Amino acid sequence: MEQINRWLARLTIAHKLILSGIVFALPIAVLLYYVTTEYNRRINTSQREVEGTAVLDVCRGLRRDLWEIESRSSLATAAAASSPDDLAETRQRIADAVATLQRGEDAMTKSLIDRLSSLWRQLEASGSAITPAERATLDHQMVETTSELILVVLDDFSLNLDPELLTTELMYVTGPHLLQSQAALAEAGSVALNAKAQGRRLDARDLSQMQAQCGALVSADFPRMRYSLETALREDKRLHGTDSSFQKSVPPLFERYVELATQLASAVSSSSEQAGVAPGPERFVQMALAAEEAGVTLGQTSTQELRTLLLKRLAAERRARAEALLMSLLCVGLAAAVMAVVTRNITRPLARVVNLTTDIAAGKVKVAFDRVQSGEFREFISDDGPSGRVRTRDEICELIRAVSTMTESLHGLLFKVMQACNQVAGSATQAAAAVREVEASVSEQAASTNEVSATSKEIYATVQELARTMDSVMKMASDAAHTASGGVDNLNGIRSAIDGLLSSSAAMTRTFESIDEKAGNIDQVITTITKVANRTNLLSLNAAIEAEKAGEKAGGFSVVALEMRRLADRTAVAALDIERQIREMQRAVREGVSRVESYAQQTQASSAAVSELSSGLGQVIEGTTKLGPQFEVVNSSMQMQSQGAGQIADAMVNLREAANQTKASMAEFRKVSEDLHNAVRELQAEVGRFSTAS
Amino acid sequence: MLLLIFQAGSQTYGLDTRQVIEVAPYPLCTPLPHAPAYVAGLATWRGRTIPVIDLCALIAGTPARPLLSTRLLVVKYALPEGRSHPLGLVAEKAVETIVLEETRLEPQKVRIPDAPYLDGTAEQARRLVQRLALDELLPASVRALLFPESEAV
Numbered sequence: 001m002e003q004i005n006r007w008l009a010r011l012t013i014a015h016k017l018i019l020s021g022i023v024f025a026l027p028i029a030v031l032l033y034y035v036t037t038e039y040n041r042r043i044n045t046s047q048r049e050v051e052g053t054a055v056l057d058v059c060r061g062l063r064r065d066l067w068e069i070e071s072r073s074s075l076a077t078a079a080a081a082s083s084p085d086d087l088a089e090t091r092q093r094i095a096d097a098v099a100t101l102q103r104g105e106d107a108m109t110k111s112l113i114d115r116l117s118s119l120w121r122q123l124e125a126s127g128s129a130i131t132p133a134e135r136a137t138l139d140h141q142m143v144e145t146t147s148e149l150i151l152v153v154l155d156d157f158s159l160n161l162d163p164e165l166l167t168t169e170l171m172y173v174t175g176p177h178l179l180q181s182q183a184a185l186a187e188a189g190s191v192a193l194n195a196k197a198q199g200r201r202l203d204a205r206d207l208s209q210m211q212a213q214c215g216a217l218v219s220a221d222f223p224r225m226r227y228s229l230e231t232a233l234r235e236d237k238r239l240h241g242t243d244s245s246f247q248k249s250v251p252p253l254f255e256r257y258v259e260l261a262t263q264l265a266s267a268v269s270s271s272s273e274q275a276g277v278a279p280g281p282e283r284f285v286q287m288a289l290a291a292e293e294a295g296v297t298l299g300q301t302s303t304q305e306l307r308t309l310l311l312k313r314l315a316a317e318r319r320a321r322a323e324a325l326l327m328s329l330l331c332v333g334l335a336a337a338v339m340a341v342v343t344r345n346i347t348r349p350l351a352r353v354v355n356l357t358t359d360i361a362a363g364k365v366k367v368a369f370d371r372v373q374s375g376e377f378r379e380f381i382s383d384d385g386p387s388g389r390v391r392t393r394d395e396i397c398e399l400i401r402a403v404s405t406m407t408e409s410l411h412g413l414l415f416k417v418m419q420a421c422n423q424v425a426g427s428a429t430q431a432a433a434a435v436r437e438v439e440a441s442v443s444e445q446a447a448s449t450n451e452v453s454a455t456s457k458e459i460y461a462t463v464q465e466l467a468r469t470m471d472s473v474m475k476m477a478s479d480a481a482h483t484a485s486g487g488v489d490n491l492n493g494i495r496s497a498i499d500g501l502l503s504s505s506a507a508m509t510r511t512f513e514s515i516d517e518k519a520g521n522i523d524q525v526i527t528t529i530t531k532v533a534n535r536t537n538l539l540s541l542n543a544a545i546e547a548e549k550a551g552e553k554a555g556g557f558s559v560v561a562l563e564m565r566r567l568a569d570r571t572a573v574a575a576l577d578i579e580r581q582i583r584e585m586q587r588a589v590r591e592g593v594s595r596v597e598s599y600a601q602q603t604q605a606s607s608a609a610v611s612e613l614s615s616g617l618g619q620v621i622e623g624t625t626k627l628g629p630q631f632e633v634v635n636s637s638m639q640m641q642s643q644g645a646g647q648i649a650d651a652m653v654n655l656r657e658a659a660n661q662t663k664a665s666m667a668e669f670r671k672v673s674e675d676l677h678n679a680v681r682e683l684q685a686e687v688g689r690f691s692t693a694s
Numbered sequence: 695m696l697l698l699i700f701q702a703g704s705q706t707y708g709l710d711t712r713q714v715i716e717v718a719p720y721p722l723c724t725p726l727p728h729a730p731a732y733v734a735g736l737a738t739w740r741g742r743t744i745p746v747i748d749l750c751a752l753i754a755g756t757p758a759r760p761l762l763s764t765r766l767l768v769v770k771y772a773l774p775e776g777r778s779h780p781l782g783l784v785a786e787k788a789v790e791t792i793v794l795e796e797t798r799l800e801p802q803k804v805r806i807p808d809a810p811y812l813d814g815t816a817e818q819a820r821r822l823v824q825r826l827a828l829d830e831l832l833p834a835s836v837r838a839l840l841f842p843e844s845e846a847v
Binding site: 530531537541544548549569 | 711716717762763790
């Protein structure tokens with residue numbers, strides 16, 4: 001079973017279809033075989049019947065001839081006047097018949113025929129050497145053998161097993177019944193013949209013998225023959241219509257045979273009733289011969305008819321066998337043709353689908369998609385294809401539709417998968433990068449946490465130190481408060497001294513103003529002197545010029561002019577000197593005034609500052625005394641801060657551990673994302689095998 | 695020879711007193727628009743209107759400061775056609791005259807094309823005095839501008 005399945009799996013669909021066709025053809029062949037065998041059997045039967053009929057015919061002729069010879073020989077014995085010339089024709093017929101029988105090849109009849117032949121040869125070879133009694137015995141043996149042969153032939157050639165009622169009944173008519181009736185006639189005839197041969201009249205014993213023979217004939221044989229013949233005639237009418245040669249020829253012969261035999265029987269019975277009257281045998285011999293002749297004719301004719309019927313049946317059977325064979329072969333051929341068409345109808349689209357799916361399997365999805373798009377399968381898919389054929393609804397078309405849809409879907413899907421792969425690959429890369437960044441950040445965070453931890457420890461230490469410092473500051477502040485209250489008294493003294501300074505500087509300013517005014521007066525005088533000196537210089541210059549123009553005549557005038565000019569120059573120089581000193585003094589005075597004024601301003605500012613300082617010191621004292629409790633508050637909060645810093649340090653340690661864990665997780669996540677990346681790359685390669693690019 | 699000494703910038707110059715009519719105080723001058731920078735303007739001298747040249751501006755490039763010693767030197771300016779006209783010159787430190795022998799005056803060895811009016815140098819009391827040649831003081835264009843139709847003195 002396993003092997004059969006494996007063998008079936010190797011076959012293509014076309015082979016499988018052919019195989020199923022063969023499987024279906026096998027019972028047909030078996031059936032055909034049996035049908036043909038049956039036909040052959042029937043044909044053989046008919047053939048043997050035909051042969052048997054022929055043998056029967058020969059046998060019947062042989063027996064008649066033998067009987068004739070027997071009767072003649074007995075007559076010749078009685079008359080002692082043999083006339084071999086009369087019997088030569090009959091002897092020749094007997095020899096021909098024996099030769100004919102010997103040509104037959106049937107095994108069953110062989111021994112009988114051989115025996116017949118040896119008897120005949122013995123009879124012929126003996127000639128006149130044997131006594132008539134011995135010859136009669138030999139003749140009688142031949143007749144017996146022939147009768148036995150006829151019975152054997154009837155059995156052996158299946159004549160008794162004839163399938164048709166018509167021929168069966170006819171067989172009975174021609175066969176056993178006629179044989180018996182002829183035998184009976186022959187017996188009756190032979191009684192009369194013996195009497196004739198002995199040259200005496202028929203006595204009562206002869207008559208009673210003849211009457212027994214004829215009575216059996218009329219009372220038993222003829223009714224049976226009639227019944228069979230009527231049945232055969234009815235069948236023949238039914239089968240072959242009303243005007244067959246059988247119906248025309250056989251019944252009159254039968255009637256005549258019956259009539260002649262009945263005449264003999266009635267003659268015998270009437271003679272036997274007339275006791276004392278010994279009838280001559282001549283008349284009975286004649287009647288018996290006539291009746292026997294009629295029987296022979298009936299037998300020959302009916303055998304002829306039987307042969308004709310058998311041949312007709314044989315031909316019909318052969319024709320029927322040929323028809324059956326032809327029809328069967330035609331049907332098988334038609335079935336094969338239909339099967340070839342169906343197979344081709346199935347395998348051709350299937351091969352194209354297989355081709356398409358092979359393309360897909362080989363990864364050429366784009367090629368397959370283009371084939372589907374180019375309408376290669378439109379005739380299977382669309383309702384009315386290019387050839388206008390009706391839409392087919394079988395499974396292969398469904399398959400093609402499904403495969404086309406699948407190809408399109410697969411193409412779309414692959415396209416999307418490729419896109420998705422690219423996106424996922426990009427995302428994975430981004431994720432990996434992000435993870436690396438996060439990892440780096442976590443490392444930084446760990447480092448920062450360490451720093452913060454260290455810093456918080458420092459803060460803790462610093463805060464402790466600060467708290468100590470605050471204690472000393474508090475002490476110093478209370479000292480400062482004491483010192484400041486002493487400073488306020490000193491400041492009041494300073495302020496009164498500054499006020500005295502202010503009043504004296506105002507007096508100084510006034511003095512400077514009067515000096516400035518006087519210096520201005522001096523300046524006016526000096527200006528006047530300078531103007532005079534200038535005029536004098538100008539005058540002396542002009543005088544000198546005029547004196548030069550006057551030349552020698554001017555004489556001492558030019559000297560006077562020179563002196564005048566020198567005087568003016570000195571005056572001018574002295575005036576200029578005084579003027580310079582005055583101006584310097586004025587500048588100094590103004591400078592002193594401005595300095596005194598600024599000094600006064602500064603003094604006033606100092607006074608104000610001292611006042612402010614005094615009030616500020618008061619506030620300082622007040623503040624310092626208030627500072628104590630505030631410092632305590634600060635101190636306690638510093639302690640708390642110190643504790644907080646310690647807690648921060650602890651928290652930082654925890655945070656560092658958490659950061660390390662996060663780092664480990666990140667490394668793991670990076671590994672996972674790299675795995676994802678690799679997987680996506682493999683997926684891309686796998687999908688890439690289904691190339692969507694042509 | 696008597697030289698009237700004055701200063702322009704840091705240098706000392708002299709003018710022959712024979713050409714000087716009078717030394718007067720520094721007057722108010724009415725400026726002449728679009729005239730050269732060294733033309734101080736017009737001034738009134740003894741009822742007459744005379745053009746005034748600023749020697750400090752002409753020689754040193756800086757206008758004369760209004761000091762007491764800054765004065766107006768009225769000179770007799772000889773025109774080429776034989777006429778002469780009074781001309782005012784403003785100079786600083788014009789407070790002195792010196793007597794100089796003609797022989798001690800050395801002719802100008804270096805002639806500057808833009809200062810043709812310097813015609814001699816003399817050393818006097820450890821200072822160099824350069825004499826001014828009045829004729830060469832003004833270029834012809836300015837002269838024609840200032841004295842289009844001058845009258846005789």
